[in-house]
Amino acid sequence: MKTLFISLALIFCFSTYNEILAQPDSSDIPNTQKTWWKEAVIYQIYPRSFKDSDGDGVGDLKGIIEKLDYIESLGVNMVWLNPIYSSPNADNGYDISNYREIMDEFGNMEDFDLMLSEMHKRGIKFVMDVVVNHSSDEHxxxxxxxxxxxxxxxxxxxxxxxxxxxxxxxxxxxxxxxxxxxxxxxxxxxxxHYFSQKQPDLNWENPKVRQEVYDIMKFWAEKGVDGFRLDAFQFVSKDTSFPPLPKGYEKDVIKYYGMGPNLHKYLKELNREVLSQYDVFAVSEGAGSTFEDAHSLVDADRNELQMAYHFKGMDVGNSLEGYKLSELKEVYTTWDSAFAKKGWLSIFLANHDVPRMVSKFGNDSPEFRAASSKMLNTFILTMRGTPYCYYGDELGMTNIGFDSISQYQDIVAKNGYEKTLNEGGDIEKYMAELKFLSRDNARTPMQWNDSEHAGFTTGTPWLPVNDNYKEVNVEAEDKDPNSCLNYFREMVNFRMENPVLVYGAYELLFPDHKQVYAYTRQMGDKKMLILLNFSKEESSIEIPSEMKELQLLKNNLPEVTKQGLDLTLAPYQALIFSYR
Structure with a gap:
């Protein structure tokens, strides 16, 4: 029987990477050409769960408008919303019945126009989620x-x-x-239907379908949308003879399900018809099954997309046993190396399809939740690439951990449960894995204050609010200078003020250290050392002797022990130094 881990890997990661492939050749010119979308910090909002303005228990556009001052206060300069189109909601909006209308639960087009206008007034750009591998069966x-x-x-x-x-x-x-x-x-x-029965796949081999998609994207670009996130786009091109799948196809799903024979033809056409006509960027969910695939999608001379959003980091830690820090180091170092001279990456540890960042990669116990949340945000905001920060992670929101299948809303959780039952699988193991890995963990309502339902709604929320909302909420953390929220604001501002963290070269230090992830960022004479303790234990590290004139710039905790070149990092401590 396939475990939940295997199913989730197939569902969310869409890729298994061939690690023995040589990295692609690239120019000797560093990847430092300045572009606004490279310098952005993107804040992802799951609209059903952000803020409900009318008491129906579902977040909406007016709720987002109400909280735009808060979003501006974070320092982020771009927002990505999950789908807000008309939809029967078989998959929470990823089954679209009308691409030019707003879902009734979220509001109407006037609300959208106002939201976009108010974002732009605040210097915040907007990314539209485009779901065109499939539509709703009610389209x-x-x-x-x-x-x-x-x-x-x-x-x-x-x-x-x-x-x-x-x-x-x-x-x-x-x-x-x-x-x-x-x-x-x-x-x-x-x-x-590669996804739900209610999500039939569109036939991109039909030029009329492609023109429909381009017209839809032009409609939103004309409204002023600044970017597009292309959902499941690796799958749009298919071998329409649908030949038998070879044995072992599960080991590289993308090779046989995605990156089809005409994908690049379609992307070049999309770029020519839409992207090149507006000041917008586009990022595709997934990046193929090899580095060559990823570069073929996003390198500037390809005239296709602008940014790769690979899922290899999300492969790490998809089990109850946790993960090894060496796995995380290998993933992010290998991908950075492959894109050091050409192409551009997204950097993220969370989104709407995976567990809460601090519960998966940090420590969500009351003792360590805040420290590890700050440490993880330090990682995202000091790596090369465009950071994607998921709503609530600036507070250190955690998994909710449902116990009964009746509590889940996610179609994947429900269908997986039914599949496990039908196959006579280990339902106890499935539920334990679901409790940790479920997508619903990342979709619980935003925790605004300590009032009923965390101030998300005056009605009954579509998903329950996490019980820790009394302590973990915007109002409480806003008042605390040492909170996760205020540290996040500091780090976003720190990144904005230091282009070395956007464009600078990345070099991994101490690759075999089991607790500390250490790396440098360098651009010209600007040099930074980042030390991250991914452990609940103290950890010592010896700073290389060639690093001179160390100056501490950021510390997520009040304490730091320094003795010559030896440092002792407290549990989940994050330190940033400049050096010569």
Whole structure:
């Protein structure tokens, strides 16, 4: 039986990287060409969970507008919202029924226009989530498509006539039975859905579909949207003969499910039709299965996308046993090296599809939650690449840890539970893994204050609020100069003031140290040393003797012990030094 870990790896990471591949050749010119989206700090908001303005228990656009001063206070200069289009909500908005309308629960187009205008007044740019590998089965296109085989919209989706026999197996990431072909009796045919049955895959081989997508993106770009995040975009190009999958395909899902034969053709077309016509950037969810794949997507001379968003870091720690720091070092060092001279990376430890950052990579116990949250944010904000900071992580929000399947809202959790039952699997183990790894952990309501439901809503929240909201909330942390929130603000400002943290070269130190992640950032005569203790134990480290005139710039804790070149770091301590 596949464990939850394997399922989540397939669902969220979409990739298994070939570590023995040589890194791509690149220019000797350092990757320091200045661009606004490289210098951004992006704040990701899950709109259902940020702020409810009307008491229906669901966050909305007016709630975001209400909290724009707070977002501005963080120092971030870009916001990415998960989908806000009209949707039946089979997958919390990732099943879209109308790409030019706002979901009723979130508000209307006037609310959107006001939100965008108010963001821009504050110097905050906006990233739109674009979900065009699939639509909702309630989209007009699909409703027409399934009416008859000669309907003008039939070729907007992938259909397989039943008289040809059952199509070759394709795995569905969200289906309880794991089957991506769904039989539809009306036209005696199967349609393809890599995700839920309610999310049929669009047929990008049809130029009419591609033009529909470009027109949609132009619609939002004309409104003033500054960037696009392309959901599951690696999957849009498919071998439409759908040949049998080879044995062992599960080891490299992207190789057989994504990066299809025409993907780059479509991306160049997208760039030509949309991206090059506006001052926008685009990032695709996932980066292929090799470094070559990633570079082919985002290198400037490719004229495709601008930024890679790889999931290799999210592969680390997907089990109840935790992770080794060496794994994290290897991932981020290898990827930085591959993109040191060419291309650009996203840097993140959390999003809407993975557990809370501090619960997975830090320590969410009351003793260490704040320190480890600060340490992890130090990491994100001192690495090369564009940082993506997930809402609530600036407070140190933690996993909620549901005990019963009835508490979960996520389609993946529910279908996985049903699949485990159907296969006679270990349901106790599944629930233990789900409690730690579930996507719902990252989707609980934002904790604004210590009032009922943490000030998120006056009604009943769509997901329960974490019980620790009395201590972990914006109002309390805003008043505490030593809080996670105020440290986050300091670190965002520190990054903005120090271009070396954006463009500077990265070098890993002490790769075999089991507790401390140490690295330098250097650009010209600007040099910084970053020391991060990923452990609940004190840890000593010897600063290299060639580092002269050390000056402590940032410390997430009040104490630091220095004896000559020997440092003792407290549990989850983060230190930043300048040096010569």
């Amino acid at each position: 007009r296109w699909f409703k027409e498509s399934r009416k008859s085989r000669d309907n003008p919209y039939r070729d907007y989706y992938h259909w397989w006539p039943a008289e040809k026999g059952e199509p070759n197996y394709r795995y569905s990431l969200f289906d309880p039975k794991g089957e991506a072909w769904k039989y539809d009796s009306k036209t005696n045919a199967y349609y393809l």
